[in-house]
Amino acid sequence: MASSGRPTVRDIARHAGVSVATVSRVTRDDPKVAPATRERVQQSIDALGYTPSALGLSLAYQRHHTLGIVLPGLGGPYFAELVQGVESVAVAAGIAVNVLGTHFRPDAAQAVTQLAQRTDALVVQGGTVDQALLAEIAQSMPVVLVAGTSDHLATVRTDGHAGSREVTSHLVEVHGHRRLRFLGAPDGSPDPTARYHGFRAALEDHGLTEAGAPLRFGFEAKYGAIAARELDAEGDLPDALVCANDELAFGVLATLPGLGRSIPGEMAIVGFDDNSLAGLASPTLTTVHQPTFELGATAARIALEPTRDGAAPAVPLPPDDRVLETRTVIRESCGCAV
Amino acid sequence: MASSGRPTVRDIARHAGVSVATVSRVTRDDPKVAPATRERVQQSIDALGYTPSALGLSLAYQRHHTLGIVLPGLGGPYFAELVQGVESVAVAAGIAVNVLGTHFRPDAAQAVTQLAQRTDALVVQGGTVDQALLAEIAQSMPVVLVAGTSDHLATVRTDGHAGSREVTSHLVEVHGHRRLRFLGAPDGSPDPTARYHGFRAALEDHGLTEAGAPLRFGFEAKYGAIAARELDAEGDLPDALVCANDELAFGVLATLPGLGRSIPGEMAIVGFDDNSLAGLASPTLTTVHQPTFELGATAARIALEPTRDGAAPAVPLPPDDRVLETRTVIRESCGCAV
C-alpha cells in the first residue's frame, strides 16, 4: 500500500532495495553509507517525495522540537513583541513555537497540561496559569515564568515597581501634581500589581496618602476609552493618570481630547512599556521603557538551555530570578515641553 | 525502568497484572472489561499518575487533534478576534489550536510545512503564504483560506470591495468630500487590496478620477501615527481619509488632534473592521463592520468538518467560497453628528 498517504521509511527502503536503517542513515547524513547507495536512496526519496514524519521523529527522539508559550490572549503589542522575542531564539535553534491564549478559555489548566505534552519547554506569562499547576509541570520539563515571581520556578521579569515609582515621582516632583490616579486592575496578574504598588510607594514617598482608588479596568485600549469617558463624566479630572500600560494610555488619548479635554493641559498621562506608538502619537507618551522583546528572548534561552545538546534528559530548571532593566522615557504627555 | 520519566501503558499493565490491551480498554472506556478488572487497573493508573501520551495517541490514530492557524503576526485586535473565533469552534470539538505567525520570519514556507505535519487541518490568513504551497498542502489535508480568494481552495471572506465602496460613497454623497485618500498598502494581502479597489470604484462612480496615490503603510496603529505626521507636515489635509483598517485610523486619531488638526473638522476619517474601540474613541469611528469572530469560527468549522467522525480519512476539501456580510456603521468621525 505504498500508494495511499505519505511514503514512509519502509516505502523508500523497498523502492531503493535497501533496509530502513540505510534510509534513516541517508536522511540523517550519517557518513557510514557508501556513495553509490546514498545516491540510489536519495533518488528514491526524491521520486516518492519522502519527508520524515515529525511524529515518528518525536517518538524516537523523545523530543518535540517545540517550545510552548502561554499568554492571556493575543491582543496588544506587548504580547506580539514578547512572542517575537521568543521566536527569534527558538527559530534560530530550529525549534517551532506553539502559542496558547488562555483568555476566555474556561479550560485553561487542561489546555496548558495538553500543551506541556506537545512541547519540550514552556514559557508562561505571569498570571495566566495557577502556580501550583506550573510547579508540577516544572518537575518534568523546563518552565520559565515571564513577568512574575515564584520561589520554585525560573523567572524573567522587569522591575515594574521601581519603574512605576520613578515615573510617578516625576509627575509629582517636576510637575507638582498631587491628585493622581492609577488606571488598570491591580490584582490578578503580577505585572500590573507591581506597577500599582510602585505608584502607591511614590505617593507615600511624597506624603500623598489620600490617593483615590485605582480605576479597575482590563488592559486593552478600549478600557482606556471607557475609563476616559467615565472620568469626563465625573467632572473634574485628576491632575495626572498613571496607566498600567501604554495601550490603556492610548485608549485615553484617543478619547479625551475629542471630548474637549486637552492632554496634558487638563490632565497629564503616563504609560508603561514604551510601545512603538509611544513616540509617535501626539502628545508623545511619557512612559517606562521595558525590553519586551528581550524579555521573551531571555525566557526562551533559559527554557531551551537544558534541551540544547541532543542527549540531555530535559532536566527540570533550578529556581532563578532574572531582572531586566527598565528606563523612564520622558516625552510630552506628562507635561514636559520638548 | 518504571521509575524514570512518565509511566506508559506497559508500566500500568505490569503494575496491575494485566495486558496492555486491557489498560488501553480502561482508558478508552471500552465496555468490554470486567468491573473488578477495571477497578484494579484504575487504581494502578491513579497510583502511578498515568496519562496517555499525546504522541502515542497521534501515532496510533494518525490524527493530531490539532488545528493550525497561520497569521502574519499576533499584533492587533483583528487577529486576536479571528483566533478566538477559531478557538471557540476547536475547543468545543476537543481540538487544540496551534498559532503560527509568519511576519518577520524568513522561513515562513518551511514553518508552514512543518505546522502542516503537526496538525489535522489548516486555517490560513490570506497573503501570508504562497498559494502554490497552500494548494499542495491542501491535497493531503483540509486547508481553509481566510480573507482571500482562490480557484483551488476553500475560502471564507467578507466582501471588502463592496464595504469600502459603500463607506467611501457616504463620504462623497453625504458630506460632499472630493479630495479623498486611502491609507494602507494596497498590495500583498488580498484584504487591503479589495478595500482599496472598492475605494477607487466609489471615486469613479462619482467622477472623482484624480485621486492621489494611496499612502502606502503597514497596518498597525503606529503607521497611522506616522502617516498623520506626514500629512500634517505636507500642509493641507485631504477632505477625508479612508483607512484600510481601524487600527490605522486610531493611529491617526491619537496623533492629528494633538497636532492641532481637528477630526472630523479639518479632515474626516473612516476605518474598516469595527474594532471594540471604534464605538468608544472620540470622535467615535465610522467604519465597516465585519464579523471577524464569525470569520474565524466559520473557517474552523469548514476545516474540521472532514475530520469530525473519527474514521474519516481526512479527505482534501473541495474548492468553495463563502462570503460573510459586512455592514457600514455610521458614527461621528465621518462628520455625521450623533
Added chain:
DNA sequence: CCGGTGGATGTAACCGGTTACATCTGCCAC
C-alpha cells in the same frame, strides 16, 4: 458428557521513525 457460545483477557502487529548489534563482504598481513 460434550460441543457450542459469548464474554474477558492476552498476544502480537502496527503506526513511523532510530539505533544497538549482528552479519556479510573484501582486503590485508602473516
Added chain:
DNA sequence: GTGGCAGATGTAACCGGTTACATCCACCGG
C-alpha cells in the same frame, strides 16, 4: 591459506499507544 579487521548493510527492538485476532474459561442446552 587463513585469521583479523574495517566498512557497509541488515535485523530487530524500541519509543507509546491501539486493535485484530487468538485464546481461555464458564456456562448452557442437548
